[in-house]
Amino acid sequence: MTSYFQHAKFKVPVAHMRNVVGSFWRKSSALTGQYEPMSPSEVATVDGSPVPFRGDIPKYAGTEHQQTRKRFAEPRPLLEEVENLIATPLGGGWHDNCLFERYSSCKPGLRMLLENKVPTREVETGYVIQSEHVDTFGDWTSEYLTPLAGIANVDGPVFLPAAFAQKGYVRRDMARTSIDFQFVDAPILIKRAKVIRQQMYIRYWTPEYAQNLRRLLGAQPVSPKRGSMIYLSRHGEPSEVAVRTHPNLLIEKIVKDRGGIVLRTDDSSLEDYLAAGEHAETVLLDHGSAGYNLSYWQPKRVIEFVSDQWWMNSFLFFATSIGVPDYGIICTDQGSDDEIAKRLTDLLETPIA
The missing domain is CATH 3.40.50 (Rossmann fold)
Known part of the structure; x- marks a missing residue:
């Protein structure tokens, strides 16, 4: 039997509460120079085209049978090079003793701020994927594989948060590509880091991102039987x-x-x-x-x-x-x-x- 505490009706309000609490420490840490959030211009969005659907209208979907795509108002660089970036197991991206949101592989939280960031080894170069979530196959697909699929030539190791090490689907997809994925189980100093920036706003998919993903996965869709x-x-x-x-x-x-x-x-x-x-x-x-x-x-x-x-x-x-x-x-x-x-x-x- 499913525990009440595992159900969305409990998890959703808890997630909202954690986000509210997190906003306080993010603001205070930014004031002390320990944390660098993304600027308002980096996260600003504009509306794109509406996408129609039929059937029921979900509670928080508005009043019409459509949803409007959004995109970032200012295009982000696909790659951002950073010298002496420290990547931590929780996904933190530290530079000059400051935790940078745009260099982190997971949304910065209080545990990440308090996490040990003393590197145990150094590497010359490598990739980090700027992202927010590490919980599900959907996170892996949309926030890691999809931005990675936009890179024509991945010429170095891609460092992933330690949480992905236990995910079977991550191991499966690692084996299907020629990319050198490595899990960060202890802080690593990357002397010349290449940060892959999220191009897609949350999961407001467009044909470009979907086709990039299909190409990376080697997907070859077949025509379905009529009436199937x-x-x-x-x-x-x-x-x-x-x-x-x-x-x-x-x-x-x-x-x-x-x-x-x-x-x-x-x-x-x-x-x-x-x-x-x-x-x-x-x-x-x-x-x-x-x-x-x-x-x-x-x-x-x-x-x-x-x-x-x-x-x-x-x-x-x-x-x-x-x-x-x-x-x-x-x-x-x-x-x-x-x-x-x-x-x-x-x-x-x-x-x-």
Whole structure:
């Protein structure tokens, strides 16, 4: 049974509280010269094009069936060279005894500020990916692989926070590339560091970033069989961040009754995803990192099951960036199982846009 403390309804307010608390020490540390946040101009955004969807409107998604892409107002340099950068296990990027947000591989927190930063070894050169999160496959895909995919020639080791060392999907993707990934298990002094800056605002995917990712992964999507359907069910899968609950068994039955197949993400391998591409004209998925396996498919329709307690528009932007013309959303917090089934049936029986 899922603990209440693992559920999104507990995790989300706790995350907000931690962010509020963190803002206080960041401000005070900046005043004392121990911390250098990114400037307002570096994080300012402008709106891009709206992306439509059908079905339900999530609680925090506004009032219209669309979400608007955003991008950074000022383009960032893809690479920023820094002399004598200290990279720490938690992802800190220290320069001249100051913790720099734009050189860190994870959003700076209080533990990072207090972390030991005395280097145990030195290297001549290497890459660090400026990022914010190290928790999920989605973080790895969008905040590490995607900016890395924008570098034409990675000619040195790429240093990763220690948290990634235990992630099976990181090890898997390391083995599939020729890149020299190294985990930072103790502070390292990089004499000539190359910091890869995030180009994409949060996870507001555009076709450029999605295609870069596909190229790095060597993805070769196949055309799905006409009328095929697959459901990526999170039934039985523990979340790396916060548990969300959906009527998985109900959705699985609806899909099977319509001749579709179910792929439970808890026990599916990369080979399973690759083999399932021919069954993916319509893809149903629970909101979660497994949605990035759309990289290997070319669906014509995607329907995402979301919770109002934990949702972001990342998969809407990602799917449309790989060319999916029809996107639907079902909020499983809204209504009974029968009502959810009815709304899902309506989406499935509407011709693909």
